[in-house]
Amino acid sequence: MPTLAEVAEKAGVSIATVSKVLSNTPYFTEETRRKVMSAVEELGYLPNLAARALSSGKTHxxxxxxxxxxxxxxxxxxxxxxxxxxxxxxxxxxxxxxxxxxxxxxxxxxxxxxxxxxxxxxxxxxxxxxxxxxxxxxxxxxxxxxxxxxxxxxxxxxxxSDDLQGSTTLMEHVISLGHRRIGILTVDESLHYSIQMRHVGLDQVAEEAGLNYAHLPKYDRGDFSIASGMQGSAALLEHYDDLTALVCINDRMALGAIQQVQKMGLKVPDDITIVGYDDILSAQLFSPALTTIDQRAxxxxxxxxxxxxxxxxxxxxxxxxxxxxxxxxxxxxxxxxxx
Amino acid sequence: MPTLAEVAEKAGVSIATVSKVLSNTPYFTEETRRKVMSAVEELGYLPNLAARALSSGKTHxxxxxxxxxxxxxxxxxxxxxxxxxxxxxxxxxxxxxxxxxxxxxxxxxxxxxxxxxxxxxxxxxxxxxxxxxxxxxxxxxxxxxxxxxxxxxxxxxxxxSDDLQGSTTLMEHVISLGHRRIGILTVDESLHYSIQMRHVGLDQVAEEAGLNYAHLPKYDRGDFSIASGMQGSAALLEHYDDLTALVCINDRMALGAIQQVQKMGLKVPDDITIVGYDDILSAQLFSPALTTIDQRAxxxxxxxxxxxxxxxxxxxxxxxxxxxxxxxxxxxxxxxxxx
DNA sequence: AAATAGTAGTTAAGCGTTTAACTATTATAC
DNA sequence: GTATAATAGTTAAACGCTTAACTACTATTT
Known part of the structure; x- marks a missing residue:
């Protein structure tokens, strides 16, 4: 690898001049620039990034x-x-x-x-x-x-992302459709701050609608995965077969839930509404396409x-x-x- | 940021010794190691990666x-x-x-x-x-x-990835099911080597089955996207309404195709078989779940x-x-x- | 004509490591 | 008891760049 010194020699100037030309620091003639540049060209000079970083303190x-x-x-x-x-x-x-x-x-x-x-x-x-x-x-x-x-x-x-606004909007949507017997599919909320915020949003809207959020059926041992969505929805519906909606904390769990309830013979959304959060690619593709919150990642x-x-x-x-x-x-x- | 020199001074040794201790180059006493290490500890010394890279030529x-x-x-x-x-x-x-x-x-x-x-x-x-x-x-x-x-x-x-084996296996699957009127959804094959290989595989198997691959209906103006899968399948079926299978060069186009043909009133797979390539997450989730090739990315x-x-x-x-x-x-x- | 300011370029120090070459000490062999 | 080898540590050069401080001109001002 050619160095500044070699370029300088070939161009017949000092290395400081070469450095100036290359970094466009003022005070050199067009003539010098040409000499330097053609030396750079000929030698195929490239700056050594480690040296530059050491000297300037900037690693880019x-x-x-x-x-x-x-x-x-x-x-x-x-x-x-x-x-x-x-x-x-x-x-x-x-x-x-x-x-x-x-x-x-x-x-x-x-x-x-x-x-x-x-x-x-x-x-x-x-x-x-x-x-x-x-x-x-x-x-x-x-x-x-x-x-x-x-x-x-x-x-x-x-x-x-405004998780509070997102979860509020999501819950309002579900409740405004007329649902009251709502199950929640989620993960251990100590895992994630944004999950905690989403719960706050869900809670607020539920309370405003006269529902006691703490008493809504919940499955909170999910792990974000599709499998845990299937498991959770099965577990919930086993104990609460009158649920008309499942609000899921993310899309993958929601998609798992849809598959599970379909397997159990329920139709989505006719028998049960299921909503997610994230708007992953699969959410649009899935049949039925998933109602969800786009975080605009x-x-x-x-x-x-x-x-x-x-x-x-x-x-x-x-x-x-x-x-x-x-x-x-x-x-x-x-x-x-x-x- | 403390430097080697400061550590050396505090430990009462030379910087070379500090360097040796830290890089575990032989020849120092346990006593020295202790002194160096405690100086390192006290000062919270961390190596300067740029300097190390410059000096050793290794950036990690x-x-x-x-x-x-x-x-x-x-x-x-x-x-x-x-x-x-x-x-x-x-x-x-x-x-x-x-x-x-x-x-x-x-x-x-x-x-x-x-x-x-x-x-x-x-x-x-x-x-x-x-x-x-x-x-x-x-x-x-x-x-x-x-x-x-x-x-x-x-x-x-x-x-x-063994695209030849993958595409061969895929086409064999479709043909062994009994399909002969097969449409191909793909992209400009000059875009991607692996796409080219997949065509070779499809071609071979088609020819072996007595089909002229070049004459199979094709839509090759896709761009990998779901939308282009919809567009392509619509275009193909418009001209060839007797197709019983669509082989798609990737999953997203396949998923688009499924949606499109469903929209046109066809059932998958009853009326038409659709297969993809890649095994993306949505492939398993989609309904009907997509038959495809897992590249094991x-x-x-x-x-x-x-x-x-x-x-x-x-x-x-x-x-x-x-x-x-x-x-x-x-x-x-x-x-x-x-x- | 002297003082000043601006331009063009050079010199050399410094960035913080690594490492080859060296010195000094101690252990081992014969 | 000396020669040799092994061990412990130091010195100083090198890595390739940036940049402050300097010199040497040339142009402008007064």
């Missing part, structure tokens, strides 16, 4: 952090949308993405990750931070590195990255809460009068 | 390259599975992933990417390389960086990463072709005798 590297918790990170369909959003912003600015997927336990993230984070190797960080178990972005970890959290972690700068990624670059630019961007969108499809309808 | 960074071609990279459902596989291997070895998503045009990948690749900043590369349009891993680009291609790019080291990622680390270790791993698995589900059945 953004850490994108998706903690690995209860399941593989990439099995979460939202992750890819978020990544897409972040990627677009970084690409536009010539920044590279270092993808970090720390194992998160109750002791916090793994040692590799801690070191990476504290090493100042990353100019900035965008992290999914939604897990009460532990933050990948706690103040002691992130130190001086600008960071944006996607989620409910307690951070000065964050982007969130790519937007989460875009906004988070934009905020991060604002921070790097010494601006002070406001945190953002992104409104969700109710997608009414085929899986929800008024309850049958007969039941 | 693996480039994972997903070219951005006709559509956003992350809209391809396989990508996340592959990423999952690569991530697991890198994580186990303490390597970090630099995620690169070059824009690929007929001039090759964009300039940012070229520079990154040739800068020796990455110790190794795993790249999706399946596009005749241009390689992200051509010899001139990758130079001395060890690289593993996932796909059909012409490289010394690659991992491929996570395995592609695992194997590719393992090969790369073998290369870094100066071994000479063999390239790998990963067999696929036919998933027979509900969307395929023998043709109705009446039609």
């Amino acid at each position: 590297l953004i850490g994108v952090v998706f903690p690995y918790v209860y399941e593989g990170i990439f099995t979460d369909p939202l992750v890819q949308y978020i990544l897409e959003g972040i990627e677009a912003e970084c690409n536009a600015r010539g920044y590279n993405i270092l993808l970090s997927t720390p194992r998160l336990s109750s002791d916090g993230p793994d040692e590799n990750y801690r070191q990476l984070l504290r090493s100042n190797y990353l100019e900035g960080i965008v992290a999914l931070d939604n897990v009460p178990l532990g933050s990948v972005l706690s103040p002691s970890l992130r130190k001086n590195t600008p960071a944006v959290a996607i989620g409910y972690g307690d951070h000065p700068h964050y982007v969130r 790519p937007e989460l990624g875009h906004q988070a990255a934009q905020m991060l670059f604002a921070l790097l630019n010494n601006e002070n961007p406001d945190s953002v809460v992104i409104p969700t969108q109710l997608r009414v499809r085929e899986s929800s309808a008024p309850p049958k009068v007969s039941r | 960074l693996i480039g994972v390259v997903f070219p951005y071609v006709y559509e956003g990279i992350f809209t391809d459902p396989l990508v996340q599975y592959i990423l999952e596989g690569i991530e697991a291997e890198c994580n186990a070895r303490g390597y970090n992933i630099l995620l690169s998503t070059p824009r690929l045009s007929s001039d090759g990948p964009d300039e940012n990417y070229r520079q990154l690749l040739r800068s020796n900043y990455l110790e190794g590369i795993v790249a999706l390389d399946n596009v005749p349009l241009g390689s992200v891993l051509s010899p001139s680009l990758r130079k001395n960086t060890p690289a593993v291609a996932i796909g059909y790019g012409d490289h010394p080291h690659y991992v491929r 996570p395995e592609l990622g695992h194997q590719a990463a393992q090969m790369l680390f073998a290369l870094l270790n100066n071994e000479n791993p063999d390239s790998v072709v990963i067999p696929t698995q036919l998933r027979v589900r509900e969307s395929s059945a023998p043709p109705k005798v009446s039609r």
